Amino acid sequence: PAIEYELEAPFSVEYHDSVANTNELARERAVDGATNLAVLADEQTGGRGRLEREWSSPPGGVWVSLVTRPAIAPSQAPLYTLAAAVSATRVAREAGVDARIKWPNDVVIPEGEDGDYRKLAGVLTEMEGETDRIEWLVVGIGINANVDADVLPEEATSVREEAGDVDRRRFVQRLIEEFDRLRGTVDEIVPAWRELTLTLGQRVRVDRPAGEVVGEAVNVTESGALVVETEDGRETVSAGDCEHLRPV
Numbered sequence: 274p275a276i277e278y279e280l281e282a283p284f285s286v287e288y289h290d291s292v293a294n295t296n297e298l299a300r301e302r303a304v305d306g307a308t309n310l311a312v313l314a315d316e317q318t319g320g321r322g323r324l325e326r327e328w329s330s331p332p333g334g335v336w337v338s339l340v341t342r343p344a345i346a347p348s349q350a351p352l353y354t355l356a357a358a359v360s361a362t363r364v365a366r367e368a369g370v371d372a373r374i375k376w377p378n379d380v381v382i383p384e385g386e387d388g389d390y391r392k393l394a395g396v397l398t399e400m401e402g403e404t405d406r407i408e409w410l411v412v413g414i415g416i417n418a419n420v421d422a423d424v425l426p427e428e429a430t431s432v433r434e435e436a437g438d439v440d441r442r443r444f445v446q447r448l449i450e451e452f453d454r455l456r457g458t459v460d461e462i463v464p465a466w467r468e469l470t471l472t473l474g475q476r477v478r479v480d481r482p483a484g485e486v487v488g489e490a491v492n493v494t495e496s497g498a499l500v501v502e503t504e505d506g507r508e509t510v511s512a513g514d515c516e517h518l519r520p521v
């Protein structure tokens with residue numbers, strides 16, 4: 274019931290018990306002119322991750338898509354993805370979970386000493402617009418909140434598993450507040466991301482369509498691309514090109 278999610282948030286909330294996919298619904302709302310709208314579901318039956326991957330979305334998770342119409346160029350959109358990852362990481366940490374960000378926008382829990390991790394949350398951003406201006410942006414955030422880890426993919430974990438259940442209404446409220454604050458202070462997004470990441474300083478392998486890049490992750494650019502120091506010099510990999518990143 275929609276009333277259950279009347280939040281004191283800077284976004285209005287459209288709540289569903291079960292939908293195919295909140296990003297798709299948010300997209301429809303965006304096309305109809307909506308803004309500052311959060312489409313939220315208890316369960317998704319057709320959840321999608323980056324690169325058309327399946328995104329397991331059982332009841333109890335936080336599956337939410339934020340519709341905004343920021344006055345930015347499409348090249349700046351990855352910043353909003355980073356902002357969503359920062360927001361999700363912060364609220365997960367408030368819930369007592371040792372969440373960190375794996376570039377570009379995975380929220381993970383480190384496991385062991387060898388740079389391994391389990392995935393807790395992810396972000397999928399979609400947009401429409403001209404080359405110089407965005408019409409609308411849909412930022413989809415999926416957080417494995419009150420879900421048993423054994424119904425999730427092997428490499429995933431949940432807040433329930435790591436720290437116990439959260440009050441989802443408060444959790445979503447805080448998530449939206451953090452995102453709203455960051456989008457108002459765009460200069461703070463990359464510094465906030467840097468503080469929470471485990472990727473910088475790691476030796477990594479990034480798979481991308483143009484081939485793999487291996488080296489030390491040394492920086493993130495203003496638009497959220499990763500700078501890797503390879504044997505042949507520095508390579509910059511944009512978030513959209515990253516098919517896979519793993520510590521090596």
Ligand code: BTN
Nearest residue numbers: 320321322323337395396413415
């Ligand atoms: C990823 O890590 O690949 C991104 C996962 C994004 C999942 C969220 S859940 C809400 C929205 N609806 C979807 O189907 N995907 C995004």
